Amino acid sequence: MGEHEVGTTPPSIPTGSAFGRVQGRNVIAGQSISGGTVNFNFHAGKDPSTRRPAYRLFPFPRNEDVVSRVTLFAELDQLLPRSGASQSAALWGLGGSGYAYYARLRRSLADNFRKTQIALEYAYRRADEEPACSVFWVHAEDETTFVSDYKNIAKNLKIPTNLDGDELLTAVRDGIEALGPYVLVLDNADNLTVFGVGRDRAAGDENTAGGMARNLFGFVPRHSGTVLWTSRDKRICGSLVGAKRAINVTRMTESEAMALLETVGNKKIDESELDNAAQLLAELERLPLAVSQAAAYMRRTSTPIGEYLSRLRRPIKRWKVLGEAEFDRHRRQQTSNNVMQTWDISIEHIQYENPMACDILYSLAFVDNQNIPFELIAKIAEIVGRLARNEEAANAEPADSRDQDENQDDDDILGAIVLLQDFSFLHLRTSGERYQAYDMHKLVQEATHSSGYYKSIS
Structure with missing residues (x-):
């Protein structure tokens, strides 16, 4: 991949068979595509010898006809001002709730209507405004995608190929920090345990040698640049970013x-x-x-x-x-653009983390989606808890067992409801001492129906 100065370029240039042609007013010459990533590497300024190269690793080419939510980008700019200071923020919300769209549908991406596209447009804007700013993109769904993208960054930064494991991840982190201004997007960080959120620290330290996945948060750069996360999980607020440094990407007006x-x-x-x-x-x-x-x-x-x-x-x-889905050669193969499937990943994660929450979700798919009383949710949880009670609890002393179960049931119900709220599946409608109720997206109900995970509880 060569190094190129920024200059005046024709309105359209070839970018390879994977993407066709990128058209627009601000196209940068000398780009190459490798493994689904658009790579730019150029010097800021007319004298390349006086400046470090700025690296540009985007997952997709930019469409110049994008129209976006002005208020949302204004919030991002306020949280992440153009400066050399270390800063981070997050975009979170229900899958399919992001908003950026193109005038030409065929040039759209599967994630255009989600938080991903907002982050992508933000990164391109920073690249436009700051020639010396490097841009890196990491798919943060799990350790496999994280490590794979870090290896790609290592290749571009010419980090020694003999490094592996934690040494490689540390070298990439340090290499990004050494560049000066940068934007690192950590996209689709829906499983926050990958980055240490919700882990038992002692258990994690004890079991790391036994094969427990490592905590990747320590390999995220923290100096001299901007880190932008996207996630479906509200718990990213106050954990991976400050409590006031996250934007809830809600539905459109x-x-x-x-x-x-x-x-x-x-x-x-x-x-x-x-x-x-x-x-x-x-x-x-x-x-x-x-x-x-x-x-x-x-x-x-x-x-x-x-x-x-x-x-x-x-x-x-x-x-x-x-259930219809439009074929899109620009989208990642792992990403569905079918509205009935877009929440499957969240449902699967909830099933893994809290089966009771998933049982509640399945049951609520069969009731009116508006004004769901807390008492109904509690009754569902009671049934689920009774069915799940194990032999160890049954063998405990009767009085102690009853007290423990009542307290545990209360904790379990609250934990399940909070998790469903964190993933934007439930929304608190009213709150008070006498009455508390929730709303649920109608389409989420139908997606739960179509997910195939429902199991009868009786």
């Missing part, structure tokens, strides 16, 4: 969702269809991934909004249209 419907559908909504469009957006709860999927389906099949809405309201047809 009605005007934003309407604009997205027009953009992806590639047509202006007729005045006669505005009412149907508003009803459709309400049905989809203005979740960007759901809206974009609906718009893509209508564009591809030339289906009027009213007809699509009618199908969506018929149970059998609803499952079919919501």
Whole structure:
């Protein structure tokens, strides 16, 4: 990969068969693509000998026609000002709730309508504004993806190839910090235990030699640059970043969702269809991934909004249209752009971390999604707890066992509810001494139905 100065370039340049051509006003010459990553390496300034190179490792090329949520980017800029100081922040929220969209659907990515695209656009903006700023991207789903991307960074930084394991990860961390200004995006950090959150420190130290996964947080740079996380888990607030340094990426406003419907559908909504469009957006709860999927389906099949809405309201047809997924050669193969599957990863994680929370989620999929009373959740938890009670508890002293079970049940219920809230599956509606209730996304209910994980509790 060669080094290049920033200069005036043609409006479009070839970038290889994986991405086709990148078009726009601010394209940088001399880019190369390797392993799904767009690599830039150039000197800031006219005299390359006087400056260190800035490394640019993006997961996808940028689309110059992106339109984004101005308020959200203003919040990011406030949390992460352009400075040489060490700083970090996080974008968190329900999968499919991020928002950035393109005027050309075929140039979109599977993650465009999620937190990932917001982070990507932020990184490109920093690169535009700071020629000396390096940009690195790490897929943080698990240790495997983290290490793989760190190896790619090591290759670009020309770190000795004989290093491996912790030595390699440490060398990459130190190498990034030595560059000066940088932006490191840690994307899809949904399993926070990978970075030490929620671990039993003593157990972790004791069992590391026995094969327990290492805590990767120690290998994240902390000096002289910006670290931006994306996660579905609210617990990233106050753990990996400060409690006030996280932005909840919520669903769009009605005007934003309407604009997205027009953009992806590639047509202006007729005045006669505005009412149907508003009803459709309400049905989809203005979740960007759901809206974009609906718009893509209508564009591809030339289906009027009213007809699509009618199908969506018929149970059998609803499952079919919501299950449609548009092929996208730009997306990562592991990432679904099907709205009924986009939350599977969160459901799987909840099942692993707290089976009771998952049983509650499954059960709530069969009740009204609005104004769910706490007492109903507690009753579900009681049934689940009774079924899960093991022989050891049954052999305990009756009085002690009863007191312990009551206290444990209270703790378990609260823990399960908090976990579902952390993943934005439940939202507190009212709170008080006498009454407490929750709401749940209708589409989340249907995704739970379609996930195939439901098991009967009785």
